[in-house]
Amino acid sequence: MKFRLSVNISTNFRRLFWLFLLGLVLNLALPLPASSLTEAERAYQQAEKELQRFAASRQKLRYRRHWLKVIARFKNIYRRYPESRVAPRALYRVGRLYEELYGYSGRKADLYAALKYYELLWEKYPKSSHARLALKRAIVIYERKLRSPVKALALKKKLKRLAGMRERSPTVARQAKKNPPPKRSTQAVSVAEKKTSSGEKKSASKLLAVKIGGTIKQIRYWSSKDYSRVVLDLSRKVSYSPHVLKASKEKPPRLYVDIKPARISPYLKPVIPIKDGLLKQIRFGQYRKDTVRVVLDLASLTDYRVFFLDEPARLVIDLIGKGFSEKPACPAPPKIINGEISLAQQLGLCIRRVVIDPGHGGRDPGCRNRRLKEKHIVLRVSKLLAQKLRAKLGCEVVLTRTKDVFIPLEQRTAIANMKRADLFVSIHVNSSPRRRAYGIETYYLNFASDEEAMRVAALENAASTHSLSELQDLLKGILLNTKLEESHRLAEAVQRNLVKTLRRRYRPVKDRGVRTAPFVVLIGTRMPAVLVEIGFLSNPMEEKRLRDPKYLDLVAEGIARGITAYVKKMKLSAR
Numbered sequence: 001m002k003f004r005l006s007v008n009i010s011t012n013f014r015r016l017f018w019l020f021l022l023g024l025v026l027n028l029a030l031p032l033p034a035s036s037l038t039e040a041e042r043a044y045q046q047a048e049k050e051l052q053r054f055a056a057s058r059q060k061l062r063y064r065r066h067w068l069k070v071i072a073r074f075k076n077i078y079r080r081y082p083e084s085r086v087a088p089r090a091l092y093r094v095g096r097l098y099e100e101l102y103g104y105s106g107r108k109a110d111l112y113a114a115l116k117y118y119e120l121l122w123e124k125y126p127k128s129s130h131a132r133l134a135l136k137r138a139i140v141i142y143e144r145k146l147r148s149p150v151k152a153l154a155l156k157k158k159l160k161r162l163a164g165m166r167e168r169s170p171t172v173a174r175q176a177k178k179n180p181p182p183k184r185s186t187q188a189v190s191v192a193e194k195k196t197s198s199g200e201k202k203s204a205s206k207l208l209a210v211k212i213g214g215t216i217k218q219i220r221y222w223s224s225k226d227y228s229r230v231v232l233d234l235s236r237k238v239s240y241s242p243h244v245l246k247a248s249k250e251k252p253p254r255l256y257v258d259i260k261p262a263r264i265s266p267y268l269k270p271v272i273p274i275k276d277g278l279l280k281q282i283r284f285g286q287y288r289k290d291t292v293r294v295v296l297d298l299a300s301l302t303d304y305r306v307f308f309l310d311e312p313a314r315l316v317i318d319l320i321g322k323g324f325s326e327k328p329a330c331p332a333p334p335k336i337i338n339g340e341i342s343l344a345q346q347l348g349l350c351i352r353r354v355v356i357d358p359g360h361g362g363r364d365p366g367c368r369n370r371r372l373k374e375k376h377i378v379l380r381v382s383k384l385l386a387q388k389l390r391a392k393l394g395c396e397v398v399l400t401r402t403k404d405v406f407i408p409l410e411q412r413t414a415i416a417n418m419k420r421a422d423l424f425v426s427i428h429v430n431s432s433p434r435r436r437a438y439g440i441e442t443y444y445l446n447f448a449s450d451e452e453a454m455r456v457a458a459l460e461n462a463a464s465t466h467s468l469s470e471l472q473d474l475l476k477g478i479l480l481n482t483k484l485e486e487s488h489r490l491a492e493a494v495q496r497n498l499v500k501t502l503r504r505r506y507r508p509v510k511d512r513g514v515r516t517a518p519f520v521v522l523i524g525t526r527m528p529a530v531l532v533e534i535g536f537l538s539n540p541m542e543e544k545r546l547r548d549p550k551y552l553d554l555v556a557e558g559i560a561r562g563i564t565a566y567v568k569k570m571k572l573s574a575r
């Protein structure tokens, strides 16, 4: 499990949140007669009171504008009283609230806003105890949410420096040694601050738990008439149990999944009508205090699969309806392609559709070497490959992306299944910390064949090797309906032909062979599916090749020959 959860308070979170805030306010308010407070301190108290009312209101928590209003209160305190002792505390509140808001909204912009105010805090008030708390929060965000270990490391160094600065700070030293009786108002605030900062530490885990207590943040789905994939985006790992309710006279079949410990983001509608296709509608509700029940109303159901993927946490539900595995009559391929009878027609084959998946895209560049990015290379190769396959096989070719856009891994698989592709080929470029590593390799889905395969899968899944070993466990259940044997043969054919084709014009070309690893993009594919690594961008020789359009064209040619060879050998459609 990725997140530490100190107390399981996902269900009672609001009560605790409320109690904590109340405690905070009381801490601040009780020992002090209001008259001894400065204007800034009074304003801060007011803002805390408003926050307390806000946190207690189920209604208000649902609306972004209310969040922003509370946040604005704390921002104003910082703006109006930047020299006051409550200014750093107010900034810290702003950061925390943006973080909380992200837990509900899922908007990255909220996370960045939190970081912005944390940074402002430690830059402006480096000696304040809240500066260190802010740094700690920022480190957590960079490590766990933004997956940017380099940034996190830099901040850890900064945190060390700040801690040193505090020890050397003359005011702190003086207070610690002499502890002189200060003026009343100063003492009052320092007591309050001390309490707040320990309370703040406790609250950090509680407030955090509000965010990570298994919230279902978002639902995504792709649905066709006989296949649907539903993805529930979660704030952390949960346990889940699927159940099927068979169709009765009155009711169509349903699949429900109980998820716990979890709750629903107030931003989600409880019923999502879909209507067209296999999936009629998605309903969900807080079934028990700690359990969310997601119900999928279906037109039919012959098979299903539910599995959890981490980093980011999400639950994937694959649904297969009636008619999915039935082979529709083969449409007559166009008779003449480039003046020749198509190979498919010559052989009487029925390859209707191939889905090609250019890896990465958009905000995910894949691996890179200076300005050269994997996402551009693989898109180019995929487009060339599509042309060649149309010409050679006379089949339809679909690309998961034709532009430089981001598409989540689970969506790529969904596209292939929805299109009822006969083959799925994902194209990637490799990279290794060892610059000398080079060569071509082709993968299909299975347990990792070796350490190196594990590393490549971690790279392509954009996940840690830790979550990969969890993925290995999950594979046992998934491989059942995967076309392993056929995928293996397709991988062999592609690898052999790609290497052979490249060797005609390039030397050396290293054949790294066919391997297996748990690639997320291949999980759940219902057709023979492979992932090709067309060279190492980290290797100077292959980097040069990958910059050369001639090499890319030859790569596409090699893969196309591999697919053709596989089709010829099988002499049948893949499904």
Ligand SMILES: [Zn+2]
Pocket: 359, 360, 366, 367, 374, 427, 428, 429, 459, 460
């Ligand atoms: Zn890649």
